[in-house]
Amino acid sequence: MHILLVEDEQDQRELVAGILEANEMKVTQADSVESAIVTLKNLVDKNTLPDVIFSDWKLGTLTGISLLEYVRNNSLNVGFVVATAYGSVKHAIEAIEKGADDYLSKPFQSQELLLAISKANTAKSLKAQNQSLEKQLTEQQNMVDLVGNAPCMQQVYERIKRVSNTNATVMISGESGTGKELAARALHQLSGRKNNSFIAINCGAIPESLAEAELFGAEKGAFTGAITQKIGKIEAAHQGTLFLDEIGELPILLQAKLLRFLQEGVITRLGSNDEIQVDARVIAATHRDIPSQISKQEFREDLYYRLNVVPLRMPSLKERPEDIPKLILHFTKKFENEYGSQSAKLSASTKKLLLDHNWPGNVRELSNKLERFVLLGDEQELIKDLTAPAMTEQANEDFEGFNIPDEGMNWDDFEKQVLQQALLKTKNNKTKAAKLLGMGYKQFLYRIEKFEL
Ligand SMILES: Nc1ncnc2c1ncn2[C@@H]1O[C@H](COP(=O)(O)OP(=O)(O)OP(=O)(O)O)[C@@H](O)[C@H]1O
Numbered sequence: 001m002h003i004l005l006v007e008d009e010q011d012q013r014e015l016v017a018g019i020l021e022a023n024e025m026k027v028t029q030a031d032s033v034e035s036a037i038v039t040l041k042n043l044v045d046k047n048t049l050p051d052v053i054f055s056d057w058k059l060g061t062l063t064g065i066s067l068l069e070y071v072r073n074n075s076l077n078v079g080f081v082v083a084t085a086y087g088s089v090k091h092a093i094e095a096i097e098k099g100a101d102d103y104l105s106k107p108f109q110s111q112e113l114l115l116a117i118s119k120a121n122t123a124k125s126l127k128a129q130n131q132s133l134e135k136q137l138t139e140q141q142n143m144v145d146l147v148g149n150a151p152c153m154q155q156v157y158e159r160i161k162r163v164s165n166t167n168a169t170v171m172i173s174g175e176s177g178t179g180k181e182l183a184a185r186a187l188h189q190l191s192g193r194k195n196n197s198f199i200a201i202n203c204g205a206i207p208e209s210l211a212e213a214e215l216f217g218a219e220k221g222a223f224t225g226a227i228t229q230k231i232g233k234i235e236a237a238h239q240g241t242l243f244l245d246e247i248g249e250l251p252i253l254l255q256a257k258l259l260r261f262l263q264e265g266v267i268t269r270l271g272s273n274d275e276i277q278v279d280a281r282v283i284a285a286t287h288r289d290i291p292s293q294i295s296k297q298e299f300r301e302d303l304y305y306r307l308n309v310v311p312l313r314m315p316s317l318k319e320r321p322e323d324i325p326k327l328i329l330h331f332t333k334k335f336e337n338e339y340g341s342q343s344a345k346l347s348a349s350t351k352k353l354l355l356d357h358n359w360p361g362n363v364r365e366l367s368n369k370l371e372r373f374v375l376l377g378d379e380q381e382l383i384k385d386l387t388a389p390a391m392t393e394q395a396n397e398d399f400e401g402f403n404i405p406d407e408g409m410n411w412d413d414f415e416k417q418v419l420q421q422a423l424l425k426t427k428n429n430k431t432k433a434a435k436l437l438g439m440g441y442k443q444f445l446y447r448i449e450k451f452e453l
Pocket of ligand 1: 180
């Protein structure tokens with residue numbers, strides 16, 4: 001262990017140095033705050049910082065506090081022990097408040113000295129560990145944009161890091177709003193393909209009749225309306241990443257063609273016989289239970305195994321309530337920046353409501369609620385929203401015989417209930433639910449997002 005010993009009285013300094021050296025410590029001596037700072041600067045340059053500084057309180061006209069301030073202001077990670085005059089508790093308290101790890105009242109026994117030094121050294125090591133963990137976490141967060149440190153999220157980060165730089169196909173599962181697309185983007189960002197395209201396509205959002213041209217491209221005249229040559233999404237992802245969202249919605253015919261691409265790395269544009277080599281890393285995502293789709297013959301088993309080389313499950317928000325405070329902070333700041341407004345502070349009881357909420361719409365729901373709060377600054381509305389009873393299946397059934405009541409009605413509630421019923425009827429299949437209501441998928445998606453369904 002290396003100690004910087006700062007003491008202006010030579011006898012005292014040599015006495016302490018003797019004890020430390022007898023205990024196999026390396027000692028560098030300084031007789032004033034100024035010379036200690038010069039010594040520290042030299043040691044920083046040589047990258048040989050001491051482990052602990054042991055400094056007297058009174059050093060000429062200055063005190064050990066000036067040295068402590070220098071050390072802490074420059075974020076030098078060293079342990080710090082201050083020796084104060086007998087009975088000067090005030091100084092001891094001040095030293096601890098300013099960031100000393102321990103203090104010793106003079107006169108002290110050599111055992112007390114060694115104990116204080118060892119304590120300060122441990123504190124230094126812990127600080128170094130924390131700093132490196134924090135740095136790792138921040139790097140990770142910056143890299144992937146995903147907020148949350150819960151153990152289940154750490155596993156997600158670990159897996160993303162491990163497979164990002166490979167070409168392995170990843171199948172991301174998880175409830176709606178859990179960050180599946182963010183995870184896919186992270187895989188792309190952390191890969192060697194990051195400077196090429198990330199092409200995302202929602203397999204549920206394209207009408208079946210156009211899906212093949214959308215994915216594989218089409219030659220001019222391949223079908224009515226194909227007035228120019230069309231490059232498909234797969235081809236557009238050449239040398240980059242192709243993100244197939246809602247893969248469970250992909251029509252069965254196209255599943256066979258996708259499988260061929262995954263196996264052979266070639267595609268054929270609609271209306272052409274030429275094979276085109278495409279090098280795209282494929283990431284798929286679904287909130288549906290694909291094995292049960294397989295048993296209903298809605299999804300090809302061989303395609304599933306080809307896609308599910310590396311499964312990545314995004315945890316629901318319910319599984320990681322400890323991340324809610326961090327997410328609240330993240331979204332509040334994000335929307336404050338976006339709208340250039342300062343939101344009102346959330347009261348402790350509202351924070352508790354946010355923590356206790358069930359979050360069926362996961363992080364997306366939390367983000368939407370906080371966006372509204374930042375925009376409107378209406379805490380009461382947020383509370384009302386969080387305490388409104390959840391829609392039950394029974395309530396939906398009651399709704400079937402609905403007539404506009406004489407006293408009028410709330411249009412938003414009405415719309416929300418219709419959307420919920422459509423989702424219930426189609427077991428959350430958004431494409432089918434949109435069809436049921438005669439709406440385009442995007443239009444439907446917009447509305448369910450508006451109501452955080
Ligand atoms: N861990 C997270 N940290 C920060 N933001 C998140 C996180 N998870 C989700 N979000 C945010 O929530 C919203 C929904 O995320 P995303 O679109 O990635 O979810 P998804 O699982 O793909 O949803 P869906 O299945 O409905 O498409 C986005 O605005 C995203 O930025």
